[in-house]
Amino acid sequence: xPELRRKLKNQLVLIISxxxxxxxxxxxxxxxxxxxxxxxxxxxxxxFWTRVYTEVDTESGFLHDAGNLAVIYQRIxxxxxxxxxxxxxxxxxxxxxxxxxxxxxxxxxxxxxDKWPTNVSNATLTEAANNVRFQLGQSxxxxxxxxRSGAYRDHINSVVRDKDLPIELGALxxxxxxxxxxxxxxxxxxxxxxxxxxxxxxxxxxxxxxxERMDPYTATYAAMSLLEYNYRILGTWPLxxxxxxHGTGGMSRAVRETGTNRIEEIIANYKGxxxxxxxxxxxxxxxxxxxxxxxxxxxxxxxxxDPHPEYEEFEMDSYMEAQTLADALGIxxxxxKFDNPALRPVVWDGSKRxxxxxxxxxxxxxxxxxLRTLISQIPNDHRFPIQTPDLAYVVQxxxxxxxxxxxxxxSVAQIASLNQLANAHRLQIGQRLLLPQDSAAASGQTSAQxxxxxxxxxxxxxxxxxxxxxxxxxxxxxxxxxLSSITRRFNLEERAVLQANNIDxxxxxxxxxxxxxxxxNTVTSQPVVYVxxxxxxxxxxxxxxxxxxxxxxxxxLEELVPPVEERVLTDADAGEVPIDGxxxxxxxDPSQNVEANSAQAIADLAADPSDYSVAANNSxxxxxxxxxxxxxxxxxxxxxxxxxxxxxxxNQPVVFGNRLTLDFSNVSVAEFELKRREFHLREQQDFFRNxxxxxxxxxxxxxxxxxxxxxxxRYSVPMWLLRQYNPELNFRQVQIGQKVVFxxxxxxxxxxxSS
Numbered sequence: 001x002p003e004l005r006r007k008l009k010n011q012l013v014l015i016i017s018x019x020x021x022x023x024x025x026x027x028x029x030x031x032x033x034x035x036x037x038x039x040x041x042x043x044x045x046x047x048f049w050t051r052v053y054t055e056v057d058t059e060s061g062f063l064h065d066a067g068n069l070a071v072i073y074q075r076i077x078x079x080x081x082x083x084x085x086x087x088x089x090x091x092x093x094x095x096x097x098x099x100x101x102x103x104x105x106x107x108x109x110x111x112x113x114d115k116w117p118t119n120v121s122n123a124t125l126t127e128a129a130n131n132v133r134f135q136l137g138q139s140x141x142x143x144x145x146x147x148r149s150g151a152y153r154d155h156i157n158s159v160v161r162d163k164d165l166p167i168e169l170g171a172l173x174x175x176x177x178x179x180x181x182x183x184x185x186x187x188x189x190x191x192x193x194x195x196x197x198x199x200x201x202x203x204x205x206x207x208x209x210x211x212e213r214m215d216p217y218t219a220t221y222a223a224m225s226l227l228e229y230n231y232r233i234l235g236t237w238p239l240x241x242x243x244x245x246h247g248t249g250g251m252s253r254a255v256r257e258t259g260t261n262r263i264e265e266i267i268a269n270y271k272g273x274x275x276x277x278x279x280x281x282x283x284x285x286x287x288x289x290x291x292x293x294x295x296x297x298x299x300x301x302x303x304x305x306d307p308h309p310e311y312e313e314f315e316m317d318s319y320m321e322a323q324t325l326a327d328a329l330g331i332x333x334x335x336x337k338f339d340n341p342a343l344r345p346v347v348w349d350g351s352k353r354x355x356x357x358x359x360x361x362x363x364x365x366x367x368x369x370x371l372r373t374l375i376s377q378i379p380n381d382h383r384f385p386i387q388t389p390d391l392a393y394v395v396q397x398x399x400x401x402x403x404x405x406x407x408x409x410x411s412v413a414q415i416a417s418l419n420q421l422a423n424a425h426r427l428q429i430g431q432r433l434l435l436p437q438d439s440a441a442a443s444g445q446t447s448a449q450x451x452x453x454x455x456x457x458x459x460x461x462x463x464x465x466x467x468x469x470x471x472x473x474x475x476x477x478x479x480x481x482x483l484s485s486i487t488r489r490f491n492l493e494e495r496a497v498l499q500a501n502n503i504d505x506x507x508x509x510x511x512x513x514x515x516x517x518x519x520x521n522t523v524t525s526q527p528v529v530y531v532x533x534x535x536x537x538x539x540x541x542x543x544x545x546x547x548x549x550x551x552x553x554x555x556x557l558e559e560l561v562p563p564v565e566e567r568v569l570t571d572a573d574a575g576e577v578p579i580d581g582x583x584x585x586x587x588x589d590p591s592q593n594v595e596a597n598s599a600q601a602i603a604d605l606a607a608d609p610s611d612y613s614v615a616a617n618n619s620x621x622x623x624x625x626x627x628x629x630x631x632x633x634x635x636x637x638x639x640x641x642x643x644x645x646x647x648x649x650x651n652q653p654v655v656f657g658n659r660l661t662l663d664f665s666n667v668s669v670a671e672f673e674l675k676r677r678e679f680h681l682r683e684q685q686d687f688f689r690n691x692x693x694x695x696x697x698x699x700x701x702x703x704x705x706x707x708x709x710x711x712x713x714r715y716s717v718p719m720w721l722l723r724q725y726n727p728e729l730n731f732r733q734v735q736i737g738q739k740v741v742f743x744x745x746x747x748x749x750x751x752x753x754s755s
Contacts, residue, residue, distance in 0.1 A: 044070035049288035056137025098126030145178030150305025238263035247606025
């Protein structure tokens, strides 16, 4: 009897445990449904991507309709000529069906018609002829990603929990890179989390020495910070996830234009020019990934996941050669490189040192003693207080990339890799190009000598010498300038410049305005070709990387942009280049039209939810940092005309958040919007060269609080960034008790510090 009672008790415990497990699972599923809803309208797309991830590998794929993913015409091996032949056959059949023909059909025409609902219209079939798309299979890549994920999921889950975010977000790299830390896409997104450079710079260091996008651990913090920001701005996880692909600003526009935040309605109805196949399918792909990952063992069998490596870390207290560090640790340079993928090739080839302040990681299993102990034993004569200086060249009229390479005894490939150039059209007069450190050695000259020689060759004159000149006593404000960028450029105090010019607020400067500079001390002018301590590198367009996996979820048959023939630059190519010679990432292609360059600018402002568009009534919403002088300059009109049009008095400033009517008699709306986005892109890139977002703080408004003063004095946050984190806040009517989110910033060390 006691034995029977014991068995019954054990069975009861087991039943209760199963019930509890079921309840917990049901609760988790319910919570996930609330956070990541699955509207019925998205089920065809989810089903399509589930099949892509489970039924076809990268040796085959589906020919399908790009709009209605329930329509899959055929599975086909990956062979470009055959794919194109079958695509043409399907298109021809659809055109026939689009005429209304329903009898006497060929077997192919009947088969294609059967793929569509019985009530399909002729117009739909005609349109479908232009929407036949090939999708490469991903099942083998998904399995590879699952195996790789073992090395990272513990860390990802830890970061997700620390930020109190949904644990499902940890599956996102399946969509982005198949958990490949070295992935590099055709549109220059990099790393496991596939950050674009402009967005990544908000949260990480990205330059020609360190690119933290390539470190899967560092980039995880950045990815979760971006997703957290997207959710804060957009309010739902379907929108926040889609914004990871399409940009926060893009999804904010989608919500405004469709009048809804329901993802299924936005996918069906939003016709934004950049909202293409990848953006429309990003959320359904994510849901499919969650489904496939849950059923992985059933679908793929038992997999041995990569182990999670254990690292020791050390923040470098000086600059050091990579080979010196590897030798001191008793490991190979290749192993040190493997553990520290954020360090760029210039570190590994010895052109640059590992920066002071960089956190070195080494797997514990490779160390014979604690990392800190081994590094402390490195002699002082192998530690350096500064970085290896840059050898740099400023592009002149008459230059081409190949001519510069020949001049400096290097190759086009080396210069392109070092500067992360895509093609010759990205070369601009005034652009600062970094040169390989061995350029001087190859020609048997010192860096200073090669600089002088290059000047002779570029200008056809005697060797130029570095000169000293006085800082100008005044400066004419250019389009794209901000007071902070001007004062940094000339090493001045903002307050002193404001006082010298009787200006009350830093935003009250405008293109064409002449600023008087106080205390004109002697400074060294910048020669055309120069050697200088390390500065932030020119922001690149495309970075060199080892052969990456093909981008996930993009058609392999999408046409690649053919390489553009290299051009010799003329004075006509000169554009607005900041006075210090550094190029901004906008680097608009002069061979492209306004619309193409606008699309590039919109992409670079992906994390900015501000509305820079012009309404149908020719009005705009005034954004932070903008002045009436900016608008007049971009429109090529007088400020007095804009004041008259908007009934503004002579000294009445424009107030951000208000609307302003504009005069488009001299420029098109597209041209104005491009100039406006250019201005904000330059301002934001200039800012994020010096600061990174580390966290957010929530401030409760108290009596006598002044938001602008808090932003400036306590948080050191510019108003444009504060507004990005609080897009719904009316800054003119802040109430006591309201919550204001302030991004917490970290200053990036100045050149010569920890760069």
